[in-house]
Amino acid sequence: MAFIEVKRPKLAWHEKAFLSTLFKGLRITLSHAWRTFRQIAGGKPKVTMEYPEQKWDSNLPEYYRGAPALVTDEQGRERCVSCQLCEFICPPKAIRITPGEIPNDDPWAKVEKRPREFEIDMIRCIYCGMCEEVCPEQAIYLRKDYAITGLSRAEMVHDKKRLYEIGGQRIGLVNKWNELK
Amino acid sequence: MEALPADLDLAFLVTSLVKIVGLTFMVILPMVAYSVYAERRFSAVIQDRVGPNRVGVPLTLFGFKKDWQLLGIGGLLQPMADGLKFILKEDFTPRSVRTFYYWLAPCLTMVPALLTCAVLPFGSELDFGFLGLNQPVKAVIADLGVGPLYTFAIASLGVYGIVLAGWASNSKYPFLGGIRSSAQMISYEISLGLSVIPVFMVFGELNLPDIASFQDRNGWLILPLWGEGLSIGRWVLWVPMLISFLIFTVAMFAETNRLPFDLAECETELVGGYHTEYSSMKFALFFLGEYAAMIIGSGLAVTLFLGGWSIPFGPVLGLGHVPGETPLWLGLLHIGCFLAKVVGFILFFILIRWSLPRFRFDQLMKFGWLFLFEAALANVLLTAALMVWFPVK
Numbered sequence: 001m002a003f004i005e006v007k008r009p010k011l012a013w014h015e016k017a018f019l020s021t022l023f024k025g026l027r028i029t030l031s032h033a034w035r036t037f038r039q040i041a042g043g044k045p046k047v048t049m050e051y052p053e054q055k056w057d058s059n060l061p062e063y064y065r066g067a068p069a070l071v072t073d074e075q076g077r078e079r080c081v082s083c084q085l086c087e088f089i090c091p092p093k094a095i096r097i098t099p100g101e102i103p104n105d106d107p108w109a110k111v112e113k114r115p116r117e118f119e120i121d122m123i124r125c126i127y128c129g130m131c132e133e134v135c136p137e138q139a140i141y142l143r144k145d146y147a148i149t150g151l152s153r154a155e156m157v158h159d160k161k162r163l164y165e166i167g168g169q170r171i172g173l174v175n176k177w178n179e180l181k
Numbered sequence: 182m183e184a185l186p187a188d189l190d191l192a193f194l195v196t197s198l199v200k201i202v203g204l205t206f207m208v209i210l211p212m213v214a215y216s217v218y219a220e221r222r223f224s225a226v227i228q229d230r231v232g233p234n235r236v237g238v239p240l241t242l243f244g245f246k247k248d249w250q251l252l253g254i255g256g257l258l259q260p261m262a263d264g265l266k267f268i269l270k271e272d273f274t275p276r277s278v279r280t281f282y283y284w285l286a287p288c289l290t291m292v293p294a295l296l297t298c299a300v301l302p303f304g305s306e307l308d309f310g311f312l313g314l315n316q317p318v319k320a321v322i323a324d325l326g327v328g329p330l331y332t333f334a335i336a337s338l339g340v341y342g343i344v345l346a347g348w349a350s351n352s353k354y355p356f357l358g359g360i361r362s363s364a365q366m367i368s369y370e371i372s373l374g375l376s377v378i379p380v381f382m383v384f385g386e387l388n389l390p391d392i393a394s395f396q397d398r399n400g401w402l403i404l405p406l407w408g409e410g411l412s413i414g415r416w417v418l419w420v421p422m423l424i425s426f427l428i429f430t431v432a433m434f435a436e437t438n439r440l441p442f443d444l445a446e447c448e449t450e451l452v453g454g455y456h457t458e459y460s461s462m463k464f465a466l467f468f469l470g471e472y473a474a475m476i477i478g479s480g481l482a483v484t485l486f487l488g489g490w491s492i493p494f495g496p497v498l499g500l501g502h503v504p505g506e507t508p509l510w511l512g513l514l515h516i517g518c519f520l521a522k523v524v525g526f527i528l529f530f531i532l533i534r535w536s537l538p539r540f541r542f543d544q545l546m547k548f549g550w551l552f553l554f555e556a557a558l559a560n561v562l563l564t565a566a567l568m569v570w571f572p573v574k
Contacts, residue, residue, distance in 0.1 A: 022536075022537070025536045025537065026532065026533075026536050029532060029535055029536040030227075030532065032227050032228070032229055033227045033532075034226075035229075036225075036229050036230070036231075037226045040226065040231060040234075047230065048231045050231070
């Protein structure tokens, strides 16, 4: 490995005394100020995206971790079998599942279980994606919704209906571990 | 004076009251609020950001589609929103504080800062002849013969606010901040006081309105370009005056605890410094006091070195002050000129803050005691020596 000796720059007396460097610094800050001020006055600041008007939704990467949601398969079956693994893994304990039985006369009776109630407290959720990773049925996914708002704590708890609303339908077996995707 | 009960001068009383209320509450306090806004906006553009640009007249509350943004810049009502926020915040007092001093400290920061504006001449004179006042009203609250002495005396009380805040909070960070700040302010007060002595030697008096009108007639102290300012003597004395101005400005930065001298509060080391334990309106008082001190300091620097309310080349252009015969519009123009200069100085304060890093404490002390103090002292001697050959008056 090459050994590179970095020498301290030799400073002239006026640089050591902060005389010329002060004016150099002021010139830099003022030029930045003037440039950005002209951009703002011209109505198009280039460095800041002004959020509610401009959004970056179209640039969201594939792996973006937004709000977790439940999905149904192509036959409209709830994929969740309420095994409660996500509830156990969830680091901030945001998920609460009340398991329920599927009655015998249901066409999906062989699945045996589905959630009676599935709640995710979005105040607690940290968007870590562990629920998605742990789910053996690939029933819970992190979607790209990031603006989760509400006026009360109760409103911030997503119930089963809301979760399926966000999640929608997911068709086919999603090969989570297949690198080709 | 006129305040004797026998011949109580009602006009004097009323105009003084109007000046006090007008200057402190209609000019200084809004300026404080808006210099906070200016600081945020200016720092934002320096750092390639946009800054607070949202708060306008909230028409959306009344069913309109958009808020009304004043002047098209946006965010011009941000200071009101900030003020409202301070009022609505919880005023939390920690249990371990000394309550009396804890309450006293914010007041001791705010009150001296506002008191010092009493002697600042913010304009020449206002002719209210149409209201039946036969004397033009002087645009200064107190026409004292010891103006700058009064200012320094009151301004140095401001250090008590910080020291008491640091001590009464009964907590480590405020304590360190208070100690640092008291050492710093006492050290730099000496340079501050010494740096203006040459100025008073040149003027030969301590009356700030007279100093301002002298500069109006004969050129500003560091820009002697008209009147008697075009003499050789003034230009020779210009050198020590410039040194005075530089020392005064640096010491002023240190006195007002602005960066690069903000060791009293430096967020990165001391959390918030002396006001760590304060919240709500008490914190706001510290904040306001600091900015008010900055405005008054700028006002003093402008009055002493940059001609106060005087318009550049005023007498040449016919915009100078003639005692007793200045029309009202010209008086108002002088006030506007003074405010414009002060605003320019504040913008300079802000620019310096966002350009320079903070000093280390030993560097600060070394700079104050081993350089600034000596330079100010030598400057006094230099001015005295030069004035032997080049007397001003």
